[in-house]
Amino acid sequence: MIKLVIVGFGNVGQGLVELLLEKKNVIGKIIGPVKVIAIADSKSSISGNFSLKEALEIKKRRGRLPENRLAREVVEEEDYDVLVETSITKIDDGGEGLKYVRTALKRGSHVVTSNKGPLVVAFRELMKLAEKNNVKLMYEATVGGAMPVIKLAKKYLAFCDILSIKGILNGTCNYILSRMEEERMPYGQVLKEAQELGIAEADPSYDVEGIDAAAKLVILANTIYNLNAKLSDVERVGITKVSPEAFDVAIEKNYTIRLIAEASRETLKVTPRLVPLNHPLAIRGTLNAAMFRTDTAGDIVVMGRGAGKMETATAVLSDILDIYDSSS
Amino acid sequence: MIKLVIVGFGNVGQGLVELLLEKKNVIGKIIGPVKVIAIADSKSSISGNFSLKEALEIKKRRGRLPENRLAREVVEEEDYDVLVETSITKIDDGGEGLKYVRTALKRGSHVVTSNKGPLVVAFRELMKLAEKNNVKLMYEATVGGAMPVIKLAKKYLAFCDILSIKGILNGTCNYILSRMEEERMPYGQVLKEAQELGIAEADPSYDVEGIDAAAKLVILANTIYNLNAKLSDVERVGITKVSPEAFDVAIEKNYTIRLIAEASRETLKVTPRLVPLNHPLAIRGTLNAAMFRTDTAGDIVVMGRGAGKMETATAVLSDILDIYDSSS
Numbered sequence: 001m002i003k004l005v006i007v008g009f010g011n012v013g014q015g016l017v018e019l020l021l022e023k024k025n026v027i028g029k030i031i032g033p034v035k036v037i038a039i040a041d042s043k044s045s046i047s048g049n050f051s052l053k054e055a056l057e058i059k060k061r062r063g064r065l066p067e068n069r070l071a072r073e074v075v076e077e078e079d080y081d082v083l084v085e086t087s088i089t090k091i092d093d094g095g096e097g098l099k100y101v102r103t104a105l106k107r108g109s110h111v112v113t114s115n116k117g118p119l120v121v122a123f124r125e126l127m128k129l130a131e132k133n134n135v136k137l138m139y140e141a142t143v144g145g146a147m148p149v150i151k152l153a154k155k156y157l158a159f160c161d162i163l164s165i166k167g168i169l170n171g172t173c174n175y176i177l178s179r180m181e182e183e184r185m186p187y188g189q190v191l192k193e194a195q196e197l198g199i200a201e202a203d204p205s206y207d208v209e210g211i212d213a214a215a216k217l218v219i220l221a222n223t224i225y226n227l228n229a230k231l232s233d234v235e236r237v238g239i240t241k242v243s244p245e246a247f248d249v250a251i252e253k254n255y256t257i258r259l260i261a262e263a264s265r266e267t268l269k270v271t272p273r274l275v276p277l278n279h280p281l282a283i284r285g286t287l288n289a290a291m292f293r294t295d296t297a298g299d300i301v302v303m304g305r306g307a308g309k310m311e312t313a314t315a316v317l318s319d320i321l322d323i324y325d326s327s328s
Numbered sequence: 329m330i331k332l333v334i335v336g337f338g339n340v341g342q343g344l345v346e347l348l349l350e351k352k353n354v355i356g357k358i359i360g361p362v363k364v365i366a367i368a369d370s371k372s373s374i375s376g377n378f379s380l381k382e383a384l385e386i387k388k389r390r391g392r393l394p395e396n397r398l399a400r401e402v403v404e405e406e407d408y409d410v411l412v413e414t415s416i417t418k419i420d421d422g423g424e425g426l427k428y429v430r431t432a433l434k435r436g437s438h439v440v441t442s443n444k445g446p447l448v449v450a451f452r453e454l455m456k457l458a459e460k461n462n463v464k465l466m467y468e469a470t471v472g473g474a475m476p477v478i479k480l481a482k483k484y485l486a487f488c489d490i491l492s493i494k495g496i497l498n499g500t501c502n503y504i505l506s507r508m509e510e511e512r513m514p515y516g517q518v519l520k521e522a523q524e525l526g527i528a529e530a531d532p533s534y535d536v537e538g539i540d541a542a543a544k545l546v547i548l549a550n551t552i553y554n555l556n557a558k559l560s561d562v563e564r565v566g567i568t569k570v571s572p573e574a575f576d577v578a579i580e581k582n583y584t585i586r587l588i589a590e591a592s593r594e595t596l597k598v599t600p601r602l603v604p605l606n607h608p609l610a611i612r613g614t615l616n617a618a619m620f621r622t623d624t625a626g627d628i629v630v631m632g633r634g635a636g637k638m639e640t641a642t643a644v645l646s647d648i649l650d651i652y653d654s655s656s
Contacts (some may be wrong), residue, residue, distance in 0.1 A: 019487075019624060026487045146625035148484045156476045156646055158653075159347075159354045280631055284606055296347060297474035297642040303608055303629035314625040318484055325486075 002034045002324060005078050007071045007100050008086035009041040009059055012114045012141065015313030016084060017052045023317070031324040038078045040071035042087070042096065047078065075100045082323065084316060085113040091206075091215055091231065094121035105129040105137065112319040114141035114312055116215045123219070124228035138319035143216040144169060144288045146311035147304040148318070152292065153224050161295040162224050164264035169216040171286030171306045172200050172207040173239050173259040177272070178284040181256050184244045199286060209238035210270040213261045217270060220290075221263035235269035242272050250274055256282050330362045330652060333406050335399045335428050336414035337369040337387055340442045340469065343641030344412060345380045351645070359652040366406045368399035370415070370424065375406065403428045410651065412644060413441040419534075419543055419559065422449035433457040433465065440647040442469035442640055444543045451547070452556035466647035471544040472497060472616045474639035475632040476646070480620065481552050489623040490552050492592035497544040499614030499634045500528050500535040501567050501587040505600070506612040509584050512572040527614060537566035538598040541589045545598060548618075549591035563597035570600050578602055584610050 006013050020027065020034060027034055038047035039055050044065040046055050059065055075083060083104035087097045098118040104111050106129065113119070118126060119139055130137040140150045144167070153162060168174050172194060179190045191208070194200035206212055214234040221229050239259050250257050255274040258281060262269055275282045280301045283289050288306025293299050305311045334341050348355065348362060355362055366375035367383050372393040374383050387393055403411060411432035415425045426446040432439050434457065441447070446454060447467055458465040468478045472495070481490060496502050500522060507518045519536070522528035534540055542562040549557050567587050578585050583602040586609060590597055603610045608629045611617050616634025621627050633639045 023487045030486055146622075146628060148480065148628070151484060152476065155650075155653075156479060158358055158649060159351045159645060160642065278612055280611070283608070294474075294642075296350075296638045298633040298636065298639055300474060300476070301629075301631035303631070305626040308626065310624045311626055314488065314622075317487060321486060325483075 002031065002082065003080045004034060004036045004082050004084055004320070005074060005080040006036055006039045006084045006086065007041075007075060008088070008115070009039050009065065010086065010088070011309040012086040012312045012316065013039065013084070014056060014059065015309040016086070016316050017056055019310070019313050019317050021052050027317075027321070031321055034320070037080055038074050039065060040069065040074040041065065042071060045069045045071065045074050047074065071096065071100060075103050080109055082110045082112060082320060084320070085111060085115055085118075086316070087115055089115050089215075090117045091120060091211060094118045098122060101126060101137070102129065105133055105135060108133045108135055110135045110138070110323050112138045112316055112323070114316055116142045116219060119219045119222070120215045120231055123222040136323050138322060139219065140319050141312045141315035142219055144290060145304065145306040145308060146314045147288055147290065147302045147306065149220065149290050149302060150223060151318070151322070152300070152302060153220065157292060157294060157297065157300070160297055163293045163295060164262060164267070165220060165224065165290060165292050166260055166262045166281060167217070167220070167290035168258055168281055168283060168288055169261045169290070169306065170207055170210070170213040170259060171288060172204065173210070173213065174283065174288070175199050175286045176208070177239060177242065177258055180242065180244060181247050181251070184247060186244055187240060187242060208240055210236045210259060213259060214270045217261040217263055217268065221268055224263065225265060229268060233268055235271065237271040239272055251277075258282065330359065330410065331408045332362060332364045332410050332412055332648070333402060333408040334364055334367045334412045334414065335369075335403060336416070336443070337367050337393065338414065338416070339637040340414040340640045340644065341367065341412070342384060342387065343637040344414070344644050345384055347638070347641050347645050349380050355645075355649070359649055362648070365408055366402050367393060368397065368402040369393065370399060373397045373399065373402050375402065399424065399428060403431045408437055410438045410440060410648060412648070413439060413443055413446075414644070415443055417443050417543075418445045419448060419539060422446045426450060429454060429465070430457065433461055433463060436461045436463055438463045438466070438651050440466045440644055440651070442644055444470045444547060447547045447550070448543045448559055451550040464651050466650060467547065468647050469640045469643035470547055472618060473632065473634040473636060474642045475616055475618065475630045475634065477548065477618045477630060478551060479646070479650070480628070480630060481548065485620060485622060485625065485628070488625055491621045491623060492590060492595070493548055493552065493618060493620050494588055494590045494609060495545070495548070495618035496586055496609055496611060496616055497589045497618070497634065498535055498538070498541040498587060499616060500532065501538070501541065502611065502616070503527050503614045504536070505567060505570065505586055508570065508572060509575050509579070512575055514572055515568060515570060536568055538564045538587060541587060542598045545589040545591055545596065549596055552591065553593060557596060561596055563599065565599040567600055579605075586610065
């Protein structure tokens with residue numbers, strides 16, 4: 001019986017619980033029975049004898065869980081095999097999430113996280129802590145939603161030299177740029193449209209300034225090149241100054257403009273760049289994509305939904321399975 | 329010490345040997361030392377105390393290996409952990425390759441193959457044989473070269489419902505169709521160009537009639553849907569009748585034409601189809617791509633070189649690592 005604690009009960013946490021319910025049989029076949037022994041958010045929790053359905057219903061109805069015990073206490077007090085950490089990203093200091101991850105690793109529990117904060121702030125520290133305690137720290141969900149970029153880099157391409165990785169790692173920026181390409185509208189107008197559609201936040205700066213893409217790039221680069229890079233190591237230019245006229249010039253030469261995150265041994269940058277119209281990274285809408293340039297496998301591209309409740313929860317679940325499925 | 333026998337010493341076999349030499353250190357770190365105890369092709373072999381470099385040089389110089397022992401005997405007589413089977417695909421009856429795979433599985437050795445023949449002819453029989461003998465039969469290299477399609481389906485998406493898979497699984501057809509799209513030349517003329525470039529064979533029927541794509545589709549579908557489909561179960565139309573005029577009509581509506589292999593619970597077909605110009609499968613040149621439509625992860629696309637000596641050898645090596653790397 002694998003015992004999970006889930007911290008953070010927003011979209012991703014709830015999505016995971018829905019997946020655990022829906023996929024119970026197939027999960028059982030692959031890694032055996034899984035039991036969620038506690039769920040906590042910043043203000044409330046549920047533990048002991050509860051059903052997952054009940055937890056979802058209470059959270060949806062009341063906006064909180066029935067017990068007053070905080071996530072911090074749950075992480076310290078419960079006896080679990082895996083901490084699933086889905087709390088909100090705090091890019092500056094890792095926030096509470098970083099504390100939860102540290103606590104879990106120190107007590108010898110595996111951690112699966114969808115939270116970029118802890119990894120951007122303390123990548124090497126956390127990896128060493130996991131190694132020292134002989135547990136795994138998994139984070140497929142932090143980069144590219146359901147796209148298997150971390151597993152591709154760490155496992156399938158384990159023996160390859162990854163010369164560079166270029167990616168479209170932020171769906172909001174890609175939506176805005178592809179709409180600008182199609183309609184030749186100014187940035188501000190397309191941003192407003194994206195906000196109305198719920199694709200961009202009221203304060204869009206985290207996305208449009210390239211911070212989100214840079215955070216994902218830091219995680220990818222640290223993984224691939226064994227670095228301890230931080231957000232401040234990324235050369236970063238957002239998309240707010242891209243003009244419709246720039247698209248006129250680009251399209252005339254069969255190019256478009258996309259926010260490209262690139263990592264190599266020499267480079268760590270997120271900038272708007274010209275991309276040939278028929279290039280695999282010239283994708284449209286909110287899709288994400290990543291292109292690995294390798295020494296022996298040529299270029300390998302993956303593409304998929306970079307965000308979304310069930311997509312991100314799928315990545316979290318794939319990590320849980322990966323910890324326990326020796327045949328995987 | 330993991331002991332390999334390599335059967336088939338053409339492009340893929342030689343590529344693997346080059347990789348084993350070049351990547352010795354990193355392979356050692358991941359799965360420990362690997363030793364090739366014999367290499368055989370249909371007419372000759374090398375075994376005992378030999379160096380991999382020596383084997384490559386002799387084969388290149390003489391076109392054969394020094395000993396007269398045949399592959400069949402080597403597979404029966406040597407004491408190996410993994411048979412790497414890279415002999416030429418015989419799509420009708422599996423050829424000698426099928427016999428080698430059967431022999432190795434029966435004696436309790438793992439098999440890694442780049443040969444579609446055995447899997448198209450006897451998928452379920454071989455899978456059961458592997459299971460019964462508690463060994464693995466791995467075949468990433470049979471579909472899409474270096475693209476990790478089999479691992480994506482079997483592992484990362486293990487708990488997902490794959491509603492359908494659509495792919496461009498033959499680089500020759502894709503090259504011909506994308507050249508027809510660009511130049512609006514007739515099929516025969518583009519085929520000739522492809523033959524001159526070495527992209528199409530002198531007898532191109534295996535590719536242009538969709539047989540190669542159908543063979544890969546059978547392997548994918550059997551893997552994903554747990555079938556025992558054969559080549560004859562695939563509805564198949566080649567590309568020889570696609571006209572430049574068809575491209576005129578398609579392009580006018582922002583579509584192109586590609587040879588799409590599609591599998592779902594209801595469908596198994598390889599046919600030229602209209603694809604929107606901005607669709608992830610509207611790729612050009614000899615690239616391959618596969619799009620998995622899933623229940624919880626949305627659409628996931630992978631793209632890469634579908635053939636090539638080192639690309640295919642990379643897939644073979646990834647399988648060998650996968651057998652032994654419990655952390656992978």
